[in-house]
Amino acid sequence: MSRSVTKPISQLAEAAQAIGRHDLSYRIETKGSLELQELAQSFNRMAEELEHVELTRRNLMADVAHELRTPLAVLDGNLRAILDGVHELNEEEIALLYEQTHHLNRLVDDLRELSLAEADQLSLNRQEVDLVRLVKETVAHFDLVAQEQGIQLVSELDDPLIHPSLDQSRMRQVLHNLLSNAFRYTPSGGTVTVSARRSADGNAVQISVTDSGAGISPEELPHIFERFYRSEESTGRDRGGTGLGLAIVKAIVDAHRGVVYAQSDGRYKGSTFTLRFPFHSVNESPD
Numbered sequence: 001m002s003r004s005v006t007k008p009i010s011q012l013a014e015a016a017q018a019i020g021r022h023d024l025s026y027r028i029e030t031k032g033s034l035e036l037q038e039l040a041q042s043f044n045r046m047a048e049e050l051e052h053v054e055l056t057r058r059n060l061m062a063d064v065a066h067e068l069r070t071p072l073a074v075l076d077g078n079l080r081a082i083l084d085g086v087h088e089l090n091e092e093e094i095a096l097l098y099e100q101t102h103h104l105n106r107l108v109d110d111l112r113e114l115s116l117a118e119a120d121q122l123s124l125n126r127q128e129v130d131l132v133r134l135v136k137e138t139v140a141h142f143d144l145v146a147q148e149q150g151i152q153l154v155s156e157l158d159d160p161l162i163h164p165s166l167d168q169s170r171m172r173q174v175l176h177n178l179l180s181n182a183f184r185y186t187p188s189g190g191t192v193t194v195s196a197r198r199s200a201d202g203n204a205v206q207i208s209v210t211d212s213g214a215g216i217s218p219e220e221l222p223h224i225f226e227r228f229y230r231s232e233e234s235t236g237r238d239r240g241g242t243g244l245g246l247a248i249v250k251a252i253v254d255a256h257r258g259v260v261y262a263q264s265d266g267r268y269k270g271s272t273f274t275l276r277f278p279f280h281s282v283n284e285s286p287d
Contacts, residue, residue, distance in 0.1 A: 008032045008040070015043060024051040067107055067228060067243060071100040110244040114227065117251030124167040124255060131161045131205060134168060135196050138175040142183065142192075150188035158197040163205050163277060170252045177245040178209040178273050185271075186213035203278055210272040216264035224262050225250040249273075 011028050018026035024047060030040040078097060081087040116122045139155055146153040175194075182192045190212040199206050216224060223229050228243040253260040253275055264271040 008036045012039065012043060015047075019047060019050065022054075024054055064111065068104070071103050071107075074100045107244070110248060113248055114244055114251055117248070117255055120255075122170075122251070122255045124170065126165045126167055128162060128164050129166040129168045129171060131163055131166075131171075131196050131207065132157045132159045134171060135175065135194055135207065138172055138179065139194055141176070142179050145183055146192070149183060149186075151183065151186055152191045154191060154193040156193060156195040156197075161196055161198065161205060164279065166256060166277065167252075170256075174249050174252050174275065175207070175209075177249050181245055181273075182209050182211040182213065186211045199276065204276050205279070207275040208272055210270065212270040214271075215267045215269040216262060216271050217267050221262055221264065225260070246273075253277075 008028075008031060015026050015028045027044050027047060028040050030037045030044075032040075075097060078087065078093065082089050082093065087093055113122070135155065135157060139153060142153060145151075179192065179194070186192055192212075193210045194208070195210070196205065196207045198204070220229075225246050227247045229246075250260050256277060258275060258277040260273065260275050262271060262273050
């Protein structure tokens with residue numbers, strides 16, 4: 001009886017030591033009394049979460065290193081060519097170098113935003129927001145882009161549409177990222193539509209950005225909000241951006257206790273990104 005009681009505890013102690021040695025794949029068998037089985041299951045869940053966090057950290061470091069490599073290589077090569085007298089330091093060369101440093105700055109800023117959000121430290125200045133006005137102002141910034149790219153930009157808004165507890169600046173950032181993504185994957189002659197309305201049950205507001213562009217395959221949909229994720233359509237050519245826009249969108253929406261999801265009928269059939277924010281008063285905790 002003594003061994004039957006102490007053996008599971010000894011296994012648990014051994015497992016704790018293994019985790020301390022960073023052997024995060026270590027698991028223990030769920031044997032013994034109901035209480036010991038529950039303890040073993042809780043320990044295994046903790047180990048799985050730690051393993052997932054560690055894998056995410058390693059992937060992030062690899063992704064960041066990969067994203068930094070290209071602009072740094074361009075800067076290094078061009079600066080070396082200038083020093084060796086191969087290239088002249090003219091306006092065109094300066095513009096190229098500036099473009100790469102600008103990309104690096106954006107990447108660092110986006111990583112900082114994402115890190116704060118994932119650590120639940122993203123500051124939110126909640127206030128009453130006129131979403132119709134906010135959408136109109138954000139869409140207006142893309143009018144010139146739409147004209148240059150030959151894309152029709154449409155707004156479908158329920159007026160009035162007031163939410164009592166959103167961060168206006170963060171919401172503008174979310175809309176900007178979604179519209180930038182839509183224009184990036186929509187060809188000339190296509191359409192980008194922004195809609196904002198109350199949900200069917202009247203308990204939330206919904207904002208959608210729909211494009212008639214490249215679309216998303218069913219295999220890609222579960223990964224579309226992951227950091228640095230590249231779809232099949234984007235890997236073949238440079239589309240700009242840092243690869244963090246949609247991840248930041250999800251992080252900001254999650255911080256508001258909202259929901260964001262993507263829909264698409266498949267490749268080259270367009271896509272829709274929808275935001276949903278339940279109604280909460282400014283002083284109410286959005287649980």
